[in-house]
Amino acid sequence: MALEKKLTGTLYGVGVGPGDPELITLKAVRLIRSAKVIAYPKLTGGGPSLARSIAAEHISTDKIEISIETPMLPEKFPDPNVYDRCSDVISGHLENGQDVAVLCEGDPFFYGSFIYIFERLAPKYITKVIAGVSSLGACAGAAGIPLVSGNQRFEVIPAPIGESLLEKRLMAAESVAVIKIGRHLEKVKRILFRLDLLDKAIFIERATMKNQKIKRVSDPTLKKSAYFSMILICKYNQGFQ
Amino acid sequence: MALEKKLTGTLYGVGVGPGDPELITLKAVRLIRSAKVIAYPKLTGGGPSLARSIAAEHISTDKIEISIETPMLPEKFPDPNVYDRCSDVISGHLENGQDVAVLCEGDPFFYGSFIYIFERLAPKYITKVIAGVSSLGACAGAAGIPLVSGNQRFEVIPAPIGESLLEKRLMAAESVAVIKIGRHLEKVKRILFRLDLLDKAIFIERATMKNQKIKRVSDPTLKKSAYFSMILICKYNQGFQ
Structure with a gap:
């Protein structure tokens, strides 16, 4: 089995960062340049792949490219x-x-x-995961909000979970990122209002990208949200530039 | 005031990643090369600065360097x-x-x-925060444990908080990183044993660095822990390579 593994190629999961092409790591660039085959997710009918566009300048024309087309609605579990x-x-x-x-x-x-992909192939092939800059640090940095420090707890909660569970978790949390806001914006706003946290909540969409949007959740002009957006509520850290 | 801001330099908070010098971003490299002054944290009596050593190859000899020496015990709040x-x-x-x-x-x-530093200077100077690869993705990638997916919640809990609160949070969580393990290893082990989570818990020290250490928490040879270490418990994701 070990011999079989050695004769095959290596599978790399390569984080390319949150959107700004400069927030890719040196390691990601090296592996993208050296791998013969490049795969990336793409929403069917959703325009070019975001992951590919972030890494585009490092992808030479002699690569074999695989587009992982997901026709799913983004909030449903993948097909x-x-x-x-x-x-x-x-x-x-x-x-x-x-x-x-x-x-x-x-x-x-x-x-x-x-x-x-990892669940399916890591048991069979040598697999390496190259960590990338996540949207959490990108959103916090863009908004000028220190996420968490000292012995504070930090929690990430997807907005699609039920309203009462979301409210309960937000109440108990110290620093929180509510992610995947999308069509759940009004629900999250209602909860934040009830918990008197509306003034501390900052909405961030497409952090580090050209069309980045940052608003207070209490801002009446905030009426809709993309799927890739989050709301940060840092109860004890101030600072929204 | 706007004019005053323009005449001064810009303060950059530059994430250099978790330890592997290749996990620094292109943007961090560019800013380190262009800034005249480079500052970094360093524990008094604790050897060279880790942040500086990660970025060392990009720091030319003509820089002014500022060492932020913190004589604190790492678990106490900073001086x-x-x-x-x-x-x-x-x-x-x-x-x-x-x-x-x-x-x-x-x-x-x-x-x-x-x-x-941000709290003190961001109100007065133009300040930009460059997100970096955090230890979370680095530890998960190194251990081959998908941290969180779909609509799962994710929580980061510092080990120094009280035992009963830590136990309560671990019980309610789905995916968790317990960070800053240090001298709290036995306490965390006790709690994981009581919650029947010992077999799902993975200990990671110095992820992506040369002396990286990864063990199951149930491994009887795991007896001590550095301060910069974490335990990942992903209740629903399997996979420890």
Whole structure:
């Protein structure tokens, strides 16, 4: 089995960071340049792949590219058939001795779709995960809000969970990022109002990208939200520049 | 006031990543190369600065270097006098029109000591925070444990908090990183045993560095822990390579 592993290529999960092409690591750049095969997620009908566009200047024209097309609605669990099929294609290249770099927005193991590829292929192939800058630090840095310090606790809560659970967790938390806001903006606003946290909550969309948006949640002009957005509530850290 | 700001240098909080010098971003490298003044934290009597050593190959000999020496015990809150004094020194360079890059291990706003400089200087000077790869993604990647996916919640809890609160939070959590383990290893082990989570808990020390250590918490040879270490417990994600 060890011998079999050695003859195949290596699977890399490569974090490319939150959006600014300069927030990619030296290691990610080196692996993207050296891998023969580059794979990346892409929403069907959703325009170019964000992960690919972040890394575009390091992808030479002689690469084999694999687009992992996910036709799912973003809030539903991913279609396992998509990841089965893509893993088969990636597996074919690995069996041929080619390294495959799977690009991931942010960090591969932090809500990354690479996890679904990893679950399928890591038991069979040498797999390495290259950590990337996650949206958490990017949003906090962009908004000028220190996320968490000293012995404070920090929690990440996806907005799609039920309203009462979300309220309970927000009440008990010290520093929180509520992620995947999308169509849950009004629900989150209601909860923050009830907990008297509206004035401490900052909304950030597309952090570090050209069309970055940062607003107080109490701002009446904040009426809609993209899926890739978050609300930061740092109960004890002030500072919104 | 706007004019005054323009005549001074810019303060940069620069995340240099978790330890592997290749996990620094292109943006961090560019800013370290262009800033005239480089500051970094250093524990008094604790050997060279880790943040500086990560970025060492990008620091040319013509820089002015500021060592932010913290004589504190790592678990106590930092000495405000140290940060007052260092902020004054940094302020002097900014007033002279020099840019100052403050290097931070991991991400500046995620338990970073840069937060103490930021609080003092951001109200007075143009300040930019460059997100870095945090220890969370680095530890998860090194251990081969997907941190969190789908609509799971994720929580970061410092080990120094009280035993009963820590137990309560661990019970309610889905995916958790218990950080700053240090001398709290036995306490965390006791709690994990009571919650029947010992077999799911992975200990990681110095992730991505040469002397990285990864063990199951149930491993009887795990008897002591450095301060910069964490235990990951992902209740629903398996996978420890």
